[in-house]
Amino acid sequence: MTPASSVLLLTTLTGFGYGLLAWLGLFAAARALPVSPWFVPVGVIVALACASGGLLASTLHLGRPERAWRAFSQWRSSWLSREGVASMLTYPPALIFAGLWFLLGPDALATRLVGLVAAAMGIGTVYCTAMIYASLKPIRQWHNPHTAPDYLIFAAFSGAMLLAALIGIWTGQARGAGLIAVLAAIAAGVAKLAYWRFIDAQKPLATLASATGLSAFGTVRPLDQPHFTENYILREMGYQIARKHAAKLRRLILVLAFGAPGILALLATIGVVPMASAPLAVVLAAVGLFVERWLFFAEATHVSTIYYGRAV
Template structure:
């Protein structure tokens, strides 16, 4: 699949934003994070800003972005539409929670309920995003048991790393959050390796014989269906060289997982000012690494329509 940057940024930014929003909603509403004005303002601003930026970026891949609102009407059958509905609904409790927690320093009672609803909405929205791809049967790399959990794990990973950086930066670092961000990053690393291993070993059951229903022998095209590149070949038949794929996988492992793990581990032994610096650096490097990981997620996917073109 052709990896449009708008979609790559969308899945990365919204995943991190919803992960951070869910953690702020639960921990802030229950009083584990102090209702400090600047911490809350920057934290909620970063979470909602990433979500809004990602959602706006996703319209850049549409032929007619001004008609994006029509996608909301297909929520009965479309995961894309359900994602849009869930994302909008999540802003309601998130807004109520953010205003009360940040500007009025209120926690508990209905503020905690609003924070919990915002967290539930964030998780549901990430699930709908994952199901957009997991439900596509023609793309075997996405239609697997690894896709949906991967979206949830990576959202929790980037969200917890961002939250840890915020808490460390404001001098209210919680050791539990630091440990959690380290462990979830290790979990994400293992899940990504398992996903790659599964995709590399799988055999796509569809071929030209099964597509045409002609048993026996080998079915092949005598001539190309088109004399030049078309939309399907550009979008569905995008291919990445194996050497480039291996290099990008290595970059993903180093920047999204290995380096953040080392930086987070260093935060345990460094004094506060330096611990805050390495935690912020870990969140920044991880976000950049996840952009590469998402690019690969699209670039390595193979649509069965390419069988028609002899690929």
């Protein structure tokens, strides 16, 4: 599939935003956040800014952005619509959570309960985003048991990195949040390796022989190409990336998205300049996850391209 920058920003930024919101709610319930009355309001603003940036960027991928509101009406059947509805429903509990933290303080039961509701809504929105891709049966690299869990793991990872950075800047140390970020980086790296191993071992969804019902006659190939010029299917669904380039990008992702941020988060955890190491980990994780999202789309092969001689 052709990697669209708007969708890459959507899946990267919303992961950071809703991931951070989820960790804020969980840490607030565990009373593990700084007790400053401004910490959660600032954290919620950062989380919603990231999520909103991603959602606004996604509208650039629409042919008629002014009609985007119509997507909300299809929530019974469309994961895209459910994502939109869930994202909007996340704002009220998130803002109420910030207001209760400021007005009633971190120890109030209402504050912690609403924080958990906001966390659940953030996680639910990420799941809806993941299911947009995991539900597409014609694309084997997406329609598999890894896609939805990986989206949730990457949101947890990026949100943990962002939380560690906020706490590091706010307090000068990021012990608990930093340790969570390190563990999340390991989990995300392992999950990505498992995903790559799975799609590399997958058999093609179909071949020209199976699609035409001529498997009994052996290899089937077209006498003429369906089109002699590029068309919509080849432009949008027939993107190809060389195997050697994909291998290089995979190594880059492991280092840039997970390895380096994990090491920096570990340094922040043990007190090595957490005010600098934790924010730098966020920057590297953001760049690395953007590349990871690009490769996620670039490696996807739609079954319709089989008629153009592409392996799916």
